Amino acid sequence: MRLLTALSLSSLTVLFSLIFIGGYVSASGVGLTCPDWPLCPQGLMPHDDFIIEYIHRSVAAATGLLIIAMMAFTLKSRESPRGMKIASIIAGAAVIGQITLGAVVIVERLHALLVTAHLALGIVLFSMVLLTLMYAYRIEDKRPVAPRAQ
Numbered sequence: 001m002r003l004l005t006a007l008s009l010s011s012l013t014v015l016f017s018l019i020f021i022g023g024y025v026s027a028s029g030v031g032l033t034c035p036d037w038p039l040c041p042q043g044l045m046p047h048d049d050f051i052i053e054y055i056h057r058s059v060a061a062a063t064g065l066l067i068i069a070m071m072a073f074t075l076k077s078r079e080s081p082r083g084m085k086i087a088s089i090i091a092g093a094a095v096i097g098q099i100t101l102g103a104v105v106i107v108e109r110l111h112a113l114l115v116t117a118h119l120a121l122g123i124v125l126f127s128m129v130l131l132t133l134m135y136a137y138r139i140e141d142k143r144p145v146a147p148r149a150q
């Protein structure tokens with residue numbers, strides 16, 4: 001598997017898990033168990049009192065790094081078409097926006113409009129990473145297959 005395919009597939013997988021965890025944070029009402037930003041009350045140490053929110057933030061950090069790496073390698077690659085570059089730039093901007101918005105959601109004590117915007121931006125982000133992955137698969141399909149050694 002090529003680096004770009006691997007990066008976009010792992011970004012999409014981790015992002016999907018993050019959206020799932022985010023839904024759980026929201027539905028179970030634990031969104032303010034970690035009221036500080038950027039770290040929880042015990043710094044980098046997790047604690048039972050805010051473990052779900054702690055996981056949401058940690059996975060968000062990992063997702064951010066993966067998506068920024070995906071964008072950087074897409075922009076660097078000579079094979080990536082224009083549409084793929086645009087999709088990865090939007091994904092990079094959306095992940096930074098989403099992490100910033102996550103902080104604002106906390107500071108504004110879960111304002112309904114902000115939580116809704118957080119969900120909506122998550123959908124835009126997911127679509128752009130999916131699009132990047134589809135382009136990556138298309139590049140792989142077009143590559144000539146190396147002849148097998150007899």
Ligand code: HEM
Binds near residue numbers: 020095
């Ligand atoms: C790529 C990064 C992120 C993604 C994709 C993401 C996604 C989501 C999603 C889909 C939800 C559920 C929203 C709903 O059901 O209405 C959610 C909830 C939440 N997220 Fe994030 N999130 C990210 C980063 C962050 C960060 C960095 C924070 C910072 C603290 C954060 C704080 C929250 C909180 C507090 C909730 C629960 C809101 C509530 O109780 O209704 N998120 N997130």
